[in-house]
Amino acid sequence: QKEVEQDPGPLSVPEGAIVSLNCTYSNSAFQYFMWYRQYSRKGPELLMYTYSSGNKEDGRFTAQVDKSSKYISLFIRDSQPSDSATYLCAMRWGAGANNLFFGTGTRLTVIP
Amino acid sequence: DVKVTQSSRYLVKRTGEKVFLECVQDMDHENMFWYRQDPGLGLRLIYFSYDVKMKEKGDIPEGYSVSREKKERFSLILESASTNQTSMYLCASSPSGTGANEQFFGPGTRLTVL
Numbered sequence: 001q002k003e004v005e006q007d008p009g010p011l012s013v014p015e016g017a018i019v020s021l022n023c024t025y026s027n028s029a030f031q032y033f034m035w036y037r038q039y040s041r042k043g044p045e046l047l048m049y050t051y052s053s054g055n056k057e058d059g060r061f062t063a064q065v066d067k068s069s070k071y072i073s074l075f076i077r078d079s080q081p082s083d084s085a086t087y088l089c090a091m092r093w094g095a096g097a098n099n100l101f102f103g104t105g106t107r108l109t110v111i112p
Numbered sequence: 113d114v115k116v117t118q119s120s121r122y123l124v125k126r127t128g129e130k131v132f133l134e135c136v137q138d139m140d141h142e143n144m145f146w147y148r149q150d151p152g153l154g155l156r157l158i159y160f161s162y163d164v165k166m167k168e169k170g171d172i173p174e175g176y177s178v179s180r181e182k183k184e185r186f187s188l189i190l191e192s193a194s195t196n197q198t199s200m201y202l203c204a205s206s207p208s209g210t211g212a213n214e215q216f217f218g219p220g221t222r223l224t225v226l
Contacts, residue, residue, distance in 0.1 A: 006154075008152065032213050034213060034214075041219070041220070042219055042220070043116070043202050043204070043217025043218050043219050043220055044155075044202075044215075044217050045216075045217065046213075046214045046215070049213055049214065088154070088155070092213065098145075098157060098160050098168060098170060100157075100213075100215065102154050102155040103154060104152060104153065104154035105154055
């Protein structure tokens with residue numbers, strides 16, 4: 001079983017839709033939860049970062065962590081064509097530099 | 113603007129060749145990483161380095177080696193390239209401590225081994 005599971009999609013939505021992206025994980029020691037966005041032919045870039053459980057909002061993006069269910073989500077409101085990208089969840093435990101585990105990524109297309 | 117640069121965007125090599133992939137960061141970060149990214153498999157860590165001349169194996173180090181002679185530069189070496197090493201290679205860097213949550217990635221090198 002992988003440490004982090006993520007539905008690869010692809011996911012296509014019309015412009016303005018609410019998008020929900022999800023990951024599940026198996027290691028209850030994970031404390032830091034991140035979402036990276038990767039545009040085509042580019043490297044991933046950090047979008048959101050959450051410590052432990054709860055919600056975090058940044059503009060149209062909301063990251064949600066439910067540690068009891070080992071489930072994290074990223075919601076995108078009023079989705080735009082510029083949101084079309086691959087979204088990777090990531091999580092880590094402890095202070096070690098290599099303790100970062102990535103999901104496989106969900107490819108999102110927002111259709112104008 | 114922070115930057116991680118990689119020496120090549122696209123590279124085509126033949127089986128058995130020795131391949132060097134170079135990565136440079138300008139953020140004075142302690143940690144540097146090499147990943148490969150394949151469809152359906154996501155990002156897999158090959159090697160990482162937390163200091164000059166220090167290196168640690170990641171999840172898939174076989175067939176690869178690395179070198180970090182200077183803080184800003186981290187090189188990935190394919191000693192004898194094989195077709196199963198055709199992939200997208202991504203370099204990343206991060207500061208130490210909780211700052212390690214954010215890794216800054218380069219644009220990637222698409223390597224094809226024929």
